[in-house]
Structure formats: structure tokens, C-alpha cells
Amino acid sequence: MTVSLPVIADPAALTEDHPHRQGLWRRLPVKAKAGAVLLGVFVLAAIIGPLVTPYDPSFQNTAPSLSMHGPYAAHLLGTTQTGQDVLSQLLVGIRLTLELAFLVGVAATALSVIVGVSAAFLGGVWDELLSLVSNVFLVIPALPLLIILLGYLPQKGQLATILVLSVLGWPWGARVIRAQTLAIRNRDFVAAARETGERTWRILAFEIVPNEVSLIAANFVNTVLYAVGASVALAFIGLADLNSWSLGTMLYWAQSQQALQLGAWWWFVPPGLAVALMGTALVLLNTGIDELGNPRLRDASHANRIAGRRLHPMAPTPVLQAAAPQRGALTRFAHSFSRASLLDQREGSR
């Protein structure tokens, strides 16, 4: 007896009608959509902005009438003390700040993934050592360290800032990714891949990392946020190439020329507002990604109301507690120094 299975002639039909495929955009939480749109505006401004600047941002017009002139038709955001066009500086500044933040995001996230995944996969003493290193760099405050590093560098260019921010930006992500990798590592599909004789790097690249995409994306967004904040703060205190136009150097010049005290809000407010909106976009995007991965965090307006209280879908009660990992003597010793050791289940051997 033969059972006829439905044969799909056109594989494309399968993917098109698949509920997961249709409209990733529509499934995105509102916060993520708002964040993505806002960030998109900034990316667009960064791409086409420098091409359409009405003036050269460094061009100084020494006509006294143009010194700190408020917004009007010829200078939509007014001028600085030396007659430079604020709008042109803003457009160029958005590109430079966003460019720096994205590059730091890519570099630091790559480091986080490498450290986090290898710590979880190597396990044992290596895991504890790598965790120790990332914990140490987490508790050492980054900004003062950034300041002395950049202070010693002879040229404080864009590249130096990117390198320094990337080197100090990975530990948080490495922690989160390590935890997730530990959870995935013992799943059946990884065991299956190992049984079929897949090499370790293949398991890592094609089984583990694709399952952490949302986490890596959230981490990337977080790192970009950190890079925007840190680079603007560093430029504000003068630790940047002050001849280039970024949002931070704009704020530096506005502050050092006393823009606010002299009433030139159009010089000071736009760069600060741009930083704030950029940051808000990134935070919204990140919260949205979180909600995508954890449905309980989502806006509860759709949740059922029973007796006036909103009830949420609950995760099934975990029946099996994950077994405490077996540790060797050295590993156990190293682990006992971490804060996490306080929350361990007691091991039988102790």
C-alpha cells in the first residue's frame, strides 16, 4: 500500500505562504517599528546629507552680520560665531558619528561573539578564565580608561577612537552570548550535528550562531548606543579630532564658544537633540527586539482581561531542572570567585 504524500511542485510556493515568511515587518512590535523608522531617517541623513549640504561646514563667513545669526531662509539652522552654517555641520556630523558608531558596533560585537561562543564551547577552565577576564573588564569603569588611552595618543583621529571604543566595548555582549550558547549547546540538534560528524567550527558557524541572531542583533544595537554616547562625551571634553565635524565636536565648539550663554540655541540644541533622538531610536529598536524574543514583555493591550486583570500567556512550568554542570577541581575553584556562584544549585560532590 502506498501513501501518497502531497508533493509541492514549486518550492517557492511553500516559502511564500509560510506564516513565518509573510511580513516580518508586520510581526515587529510597535516600539521596534518606531525605532527602525527613526534610525532609518538618521541613516538616510548620513548617506545623502553630506551630498546636499548647502555650504562647506568649515567655511567661515567673517561678515559680522552672520556671526551667530538665528535661523532664516539662507541658513535654515542659523550660523555659528564664525559664520559657519549649522545645518551643514549637522548633516556632516550625523554621518561621522553614525559611521563611527556602526564600525564600533561591528568590531565589538564580533569580539563579543568570538569570546562568548568560545568560552561556552570550550567550557571548563577556559570558560572560567574568559568569564573572569570579561567580568574584570566589566567592573573597571570604561570612560576614565578611554580618557587616559585617548589622552596619551598623539593623534586623536577617528580611527583611534574606533579602536579604543571597540577594545573596551565587548565584555557585556560576551557575557550575554556566553549564557545563551551554554543554553543552546546541550540541545538535541547540536548533539545530532555532532553525531553526524560535523566539525566543531561548522557546528559553531551553522548551528549555534544562527540561533543567536536576535541576541547578536540586540547586542549590536546596544554597542552602537554605547559608541554614540561615549564618542560624543569624549569629543565634548575635547578628546577627538576637533577639526572634523561630528555631533560631539559640534557640541564641544558650541560649549567652548558659550553658545547657550549668548542665546544661540540653534547652534547648541540641534546636535544634542540629534544624539538624543539617535539614542532613543536605538533603545526603542532594542526593546522591540527583546519583545520579539520574549513575548511576555510585549505590550499587553492584546492580552485577555479576566476579572479586570490582564493575563499573559505563561511559559510552561519547567519540569526538569537543568543538571548542574560537572566541574573539575580547578574549574570549581575558579568559578567560586564569580558572583554567579552564589546562585548555583549545590553540587552533590560538595
Next chain:
Amino acid sequence: MPFILRRLAFYVVAAWVALTVNFFIPRLMPGNAVQDIMSKFPSLQPSAFRALQAMLGVSHPGSIWHQYGSYLDDVVHFNFGTDVTEYPARVSTLLGQTIPWTLALVGTATVIAFFLGTALGIVAGWRHGGWLDRALPGLMFLQAVPYFFLALILIEVLAIHIHAFPIAQGYGQGLIPGWHWDFISSAVYHSLLPAFTIVITSVAGWMLQMRNVMITTTGEDYVLAAQAKGLPTRRVMFTYAARNALLPQLQGFGLALGFVVSGAIIMEIVFSYPGIGLLLLNAVSSNDFPLMQAIFLVITFAVLLANLIVDFVIVVADPRARMREATR
């Protein structure tokens, strides 16, 4: 070995890493820092030249390990060398003058922001989808605003236009610092606006974190069971859900402290507040490397100490942790 002692060992390791990084940064950087500094300050005596060389490790008196040893010895004895800008002031004296200001302002404001944010997070997480929860994007905007930018706007509006607060400085002009009422009230009055700035920019972060943990905890079976028993809502909310959600929040507090403190220190610059942040800015703008390095160490040690305190609080606050301590 008790948990706290092990954590102490961890912080000693972290402090040693910070010290070592601090030692090697000037030695690995390109360029001759000593010449740079000497050419910037023509008034420096030759003795300062030697002090600088020793501090920056350029003259090589002995092997690098020998220098390293004497450097660690100096730090242990709080000897951070001589300051170049305010020569011949000792760096440790300058630090001693500024640390209390920062500790009082940034410390208090951070703790207030943490408690306020946690309380708001408890309510927002419990009433998930309520008005407080929906106000979150607005608070995120406040969190994304750079500290110093918001501080400058607030100064412009509240101090210059409305005259509700002093514009800058830590205390009124003409007052002599000391333990008398005039000075203390003036200092408190001057710290209100900076503290307010720190609180409103950092409260959203704590709130968001607490809300997320709270939502997850509210879905747990024991919370449902407590409600089914008919316990008062307030009791379920605080004693059952919030207490269990507090632990990850406390851990997060320890880890995020470095970031928060760094931001708050930048904020001091805007208010010309006589704390360590303003000292750092002055050190940066005058290339005063010994002072910069000492400030980095002081801030790092303060954050490590705060983390140790957090560990204490976790052990005391969490019965599970306490029980595990007892059986260790």
C-alpha cells in the same frame, strides 16, 4: 571560604588589572610624553622632569619589572607623584579635596535613581500595559539624552532664566568650607540641580530593567498561587514578585555602576562642580598625565568597593543565597 572573601579576592584581581593597565599605557604609547609636557609648561623645574620621567617610565631607572614593583609600592602608599599643572602640589592632595564632593553628589544621586527606578519598574511590570508602562518610551528619550546636554539645557532654563537654582560651583562664593550651617545649606542647595539631572537621566535604565524582570516573575506559578490564596495585592506584588525580581536587578546595579558613574562624572564638568570629574577635565585639557592616571585608579577603586557592597547586600537580601552560604 565565605562568598564575600572570594569576591574580595576577585576585586583584588580586578584592581591589579587596572593598576597594570595603568602602568603599561604610557609605556606602550608612541611619542615622548615627557618632552611634550615639558614643552607645554616652560615653568617646570628640572626636578619635575625627572619626576615625570619616573612616573611615565621613560628614563628606565632599572628594568621594567623593577619600575613596576616600585610603582605598585607607590600606589599602595597613596603616593601618586607630583602634579605638573599645579606644581608642586601632590596629586593625592588634589584628589583628597575633590573626592568627598563627587562621593556626596554622584553617590547619593545614583542610589536615589536606583531606588526610584526600581520602585517605578515594580509598578510598571506589575501593571503591565498600564499608563506607567506606556510612558516608558518618553523615559527612554530622557535616558538617551547625553547627561551634559540635558544639564546645560536645565541650567539655561532653571538657573539662568528662572533663577530657581545656582548656575554652577559647589557652594556659594565667599563661604569657607567647614561644618557650619551656612556652608552645608549652600552646598546642598548647589547640589540639587546636578543631582536632579543624574536622577532623571539614569532612572529609566533601572526602571526598564526592573520592569522586564518583574514581568517575567509575575508569570511564575508562586505568584499565581499567592493570588489564588487571596493575599492582598500589595503583599503579592512586593513580598512575592518584587523580592524575587530584585536579585537580578541588584546584580545589574553592580555591573552597570561603572557606566553610570562615568556619565555622572562628565556631568560635573558642566556644573563646574568641584568634584573629581572637573579635575579630570582640567587634567585632560592640560595634558596632566599623572593626575589623569590617578583619577582613573580612584574611580576604579570606588566602583570596585561599591560592587563589594552590592555583594554584601545580595547575601543579606536573598534567603537562598544566605542558605547556601550557611551550608558552604
